[in-house]
Amino acid sequence: MGALSHLRVLDLSRVLAGPWAGQILADLGAEVIKVERPGNGDDTRAWGPPFLKDGRGENTTEAAYYLSANRNKQSVTIDFTRLEGQRLVRELAAKSDILIENFKVGGLAAYGLDYPSLKAINPRLIYCSITGFGQTGPYAKRAGYDFMIQGLGGLMSLTGRPEGDEGQGPVKVGVALTDILTGLYSTVAILAALAHRDHAGIGQHIDMALLDVQVACLANQAMNYLTTGNAPKRLGNAHPNIVPYQDFPTADGDFILTVGNDGQFRKFAEVAGQPQWADDPRFATNKLRVANRGVLIPLIRQATVFKTTAEWVAQLEQAGVPCGPINDLAQVFADPQVQSRGLAIELPHALAGKVPQVASPIRLSETPVEYRSAPPLLGEHTLEVLQRVLGLDEVAVTGLREAGVL
Numbered sequence: 243m244g245a246l247s248h249l250r251v252l253d254l255s256r257v258l259a260g261p262w263a264g265q266i267l268a269d270l271g272a273e274v275i276k277v278e279r280p281g282n283g284d285d286t287r288a289w290g291p292p293f294l295k296d297g298r299g300e301n302t303t304e305a306a307y308y309l310s311a312n313r314n315k316q317s318v319t320i321d322f323t324r325l326e327g328q329r330l331v332r333e334l335a336a337k338s339d340i341l342i343e344n345f346k347v348g349g350l351a352a353y354g355l356d357y358p359s360l361k362a363i364n365p366r367l368i369y370c371s372i373t374g375f376g377q378t379g380p381y382a383k384r385a386g387y388d389f390m391i392q393g394l395g396g397l398m399s400l401t402g403r404p405e406g407d408e409g410q411g412p413v414k415v416g417v418a419l420t421d422i423l424t425g426l427y428s429t430v431a432i433l434a435a436l437a438h439r440d441h442a443g444i445g446q447h448i449d450m451a452l453l454d455v456q457v458a459c460l461a462n463q464a465m466n467y468l469t470t471g472n473a474p475k476r477l478g479n480a481h482p483n484i485v486p487y488q489d490f491p492t493a494d495g496d497f498i499l500t501v502g503n504d505g506q507f508r509k510f511a512e513v514a515g516q517p518q519w520a521d522d523p524r525f526a527t528n529k530l531r532v533a534n535r536g537v538l539i540p541l542i543r544q545a546t547v548f549k550t551t552a553e554w555v556a557q558l559e560q561a562g563v564p565c566g567p568i569n570d571l572a573q574v575f576a577d578p579q580v581q582s583r584g585l586a587i588e589l590p591h592a593l594a595g596k597v598p599q600v601a602s603p604i605r606l607s608e609t610p611v612e613y614r615s616a617p618p619l620l621g622e623h624t625l626e627v628l629q630r631v632l633g634l635d636e637v638a639v640t641g642l643r644e645a646g647v648l
Contacts, residue, residue: 250337263372266429268613294591324646344371373451394498399474400475400476402476407478418483431448485531492546495568508520516545587613
């Protein structure tokens with residue numbers, strides 16, 4: 243049994259941040275009921291290509307984007323713009339421990355599905371709202387999307403080639419990182435609320451905002467600004483506080499060198515055939531190397547081009563200097579460590595026979611992550627959930643379906 247197998251989650255969210263939190267809880271054993279719009283469902287179901295292919299190589303209806311964040315869930319289609327649909331969702335909420343939603347501020351109040359309304363019927367409910375800007379403040383009613391928040395929240399001011407370099411300018415991260423981080427923080431908040439409920443006996447409302455998360459995750463760069471008053475600039479792949487800590491060219495490509503202390507720099511200098519660097523008064527400490535990066539980095543680049551990436555990685559690993567290649571995703575999933583850790587898995591799928599998935603990184607010794615089911619087809623579990631959780635019979639469900647509620 244999973245660590246959270248005693249819990250039921252009502253997932254009213256769509257796209258990524260909310261579904262990501264729901265999938266984490268589902269992987270940990272929680273029963274997650276995903277409520278979707280009849281006919282269309284989660285927006286990401288249509289966010290392809292690519293789509294999952296069936297045994298004949300033909301596209302199914304399931305977009306890869308949707309498949310990334312919805313395993314171990316049960317899909318129920320309910321139109322809660324209808325009174326009967328609202329009643330069904332309220333009844334499901336009354337029997338749930340957690341609700342996740344990412345509607346605009348106040349969007350669910352019109353349907354009686356906001357936190358005050360549901361708290362009245364289930365005081366133990368933990369209600370997690372995820373929005374772009376939070377429930378308060380001058381931007382509260384604005385829609386917020388990951389890309390926009392990466393820009394507004396400062397991340398893109400730090401990401402990209404430096405001013406004056408070829409290809410200069412801000413660049414977003416290659417995945418919707420703000421959404422992912424918001425899903426992770428939301429999961430932490432939900433688990434904290436569960437711990438509080440265990441001894442206080444009551445639930446609570448969680449107000450999560452993409453902008454808050456993005457600013458919080460500026461981490462050392464935020465502190466670099468707050469302690470100096472100087473806004474950090476884009477450094478490409480270089481590190482603002484550590485040198486050398488970036489990519490370097492090799493005889494057949496590039497590799498990443500991450501020197502974390504002066505001892506590692508001395509070892510690197512020896513492998514590079516330049517032991518004098520470690521005693522050079524310009525480079526002997528990290529503080530000096532940061533101050534003189536404009537001198538040191540070109541010297542390192544001149545040295546690294548004489549060996550292949552594989553040679554650098556092998557020799558530096560032998561010396562205890564952290565480094566690595568820059569892999570594409572084919573190389574990532576072919577990597578022996580990734581394969582050894584089982585990070586690519588497959589689950590049975592109704593349309594394709596099987597569906598690939600990226601495994602959870604959570605490793606628990608007593609309550610391991612469970613992979614119970616593939617991301618569900620739209621409405622796949624409507625009948626089963628309404629029968630099991632709400633006690634409706636097949637005739638009642640059929641009537642609701644015919645009326646367009648399901």
